[in-house]
Amino acid sequence: MRIEWLLALRFLKEGRAQTFFMLGGVTMGVGVIVFLTSLITGLQRSIIEKTLGTQAHVVMRPPDDEARRIITPDSTLAVSANVERRAQRLSSILQWQQVMRELEKRPEVTAVSPLVAGPSFAIRGSATKSVALMGIDPEKYTRIVPMPSFLKEGEFRITANDAAIGTDLARELGVTLGDKIRLQTADGRSETITVAGIFDVGIRDLNRRWVFITLRSAQNLLDLVGGVSSIDVTVRDLFKAEVIGEQLARQTGLTAESWMKTNAQLMVGLKSQSASSYMIQFFVIISVAFGITSVLVVSVIQKSREVGILRAMGCSRRRVRHIFLLQGGVVGLVGSLLGSGLGALLVTFFASTAKNPDGTPIFPVVLEPGMFLIAAGVATVTGILAAAAPAVRAAKLDPVVAIRNV
Amino acid sequence: MSEMNNIIQLTDVRKQYGNDGITTEVLHGIDLTLLQGEFTALIGPSGSGKSTLLNIIGLLEHPTSGVIRVQGRDTGTLPDVELTKLRGRSIGFVFQFHHLIPAFSALENVMMPLMLEDGRPTPAQRERATALLTRVGLADRLDFKPAKLSGGQQQRVAIARALAANPPLILADEPTGNLDTAAADEIFKLLYEVNLESGTTFLIVTHDPRLAHRCRRVVELVDGRIVG
């Protein structure tokens, strides 16, 4: 063991009460930070999970009007027809299969799914309801939105004949599994499907409006033969969705909307929650640092005789400085380990007392190793920084003064 | 006489204290040479500047003017880092109030100058420290903390520590000042024997004329001047 370490540890061991108070301060500070962080992380994660349960991270759509005209300039007839029909006709992504292949190649993209979405009516006997057609490739789509897990009855089997609808629509139309529904669009196209699955995604509006059919059926009904209206994308790091979306848009010439934009309100809420949590953590760190500094300043004064002796015996100023910096660092590191334990205990206890009526915790607690590593790192660095002033002071001590004044 | 035999050579060393306006000169032009193996007493009335002179020789304090050579090497231009190194290698200190480090055992205190030199404890240091403590009669007190040792025993540990790095010069500021007569005699005898055994140069500040007369050389300081 290096002599600096030996001296630092021995001084800490000798200054029992002082070390205890410094460690206590760091332990409580880190405990509060761990508690707060895991609570807020858990809370935010469950909110995001709920929100993203039924959404893609990024939705790619056809570019705006002007861009579209540039793509089809070959026939003036086509352009004028396009302009005339703009208000009613859904715009389509051209060559979407190729775009999908490009998107799938990117390492940060985890799933890609085409979607043909548009308005329609669902008719059963005399009941007519306005619905949103969701034309999908079921295998691809369920990798983005886990529809089978939302299923209440039947199965998520989407074929030319079979479709899935939400619980509220089923109730409003008075249908159960195996019943038939006619889907009809405003311009008169229609198809009849059989209800193969009834789902509940937890959002009433979607339960009332979503009707899942095949891509082909939706293309027929919405007059988008060969095209799709959007491409859903999920990415590895969901908080990078915005950035990745921008890159994808540039690469494909489509527009990209990330879940962060779609849920801007939510993001503002989460961000301000995080900001206030960071602020609390910042001030906790500052006060812990002040605690360490003031204790070490006293300790340096008390140890001035020892420091003087060491200097007389050939201990350099640099080494004296290191001895006190190390004390701060060790207190920070050990305190952060104790504090991590304390915080984990607190948050686990808290989560076990606050429960929903059904026994699930109100606050889903997230204890990640990364958080503890960061806590340990921050506390160690804080300890060293807090020890800086006392350490410099110790290094400046005049050995003669220390030796003369017994 | 060869220059190499000069362990310490002071030329016209002056020391003033205080700055703006009121300065008092404590040492007025000291010329002093200590030869290899000398055993010298430094005596003088209280306030005559003995401790100041010792601290200057020990490179703990800078003189206001004058030259200090340690084994022929001028120390005036050395930076603090070099002075610290030179001090660690060349000079051992024994103080009146023992000045051991309370958090460390007798053995560790004796090892301290060596650990500072090598950067870490080694078995060789342990061996040397054990031998030295055995030499000063404390073989059975190796792991005692200073608080558990008597004044005389603490001073023996301090002597062993001063010897640890085998420095050519040992400076002792009233090493027996805090001890009863019997213990003082023992310590003095120990210093004397070590001087004979190892040829280490000693400069010992003492108030005790009885002890001073047992030294081979006596330097007397009065009012910051060497008078004999």
Ligand SMILES: Nc1ncnc2c1ncn2[C@@H]1O[C@H](COP(=O)(O)OP(=O)(O)OP(=O)(O)O)[C@@H](O)[C@H]1O
């Ligand atoms: N840091 C200082 N500032 C101002 N004056 C000082 C300082 N240190 C010592 N002195 C003065 O220098 C003079 C010599 O002091 P020193 O301690 O060297 O005397 P001494 O011979 O060791 O005395 P004693 O026998 O009492 O130990 C004294 O008058 C003292 O007051």
Ligand SMILES: [Mg+2]
């Ligand atoms: Mg004195």
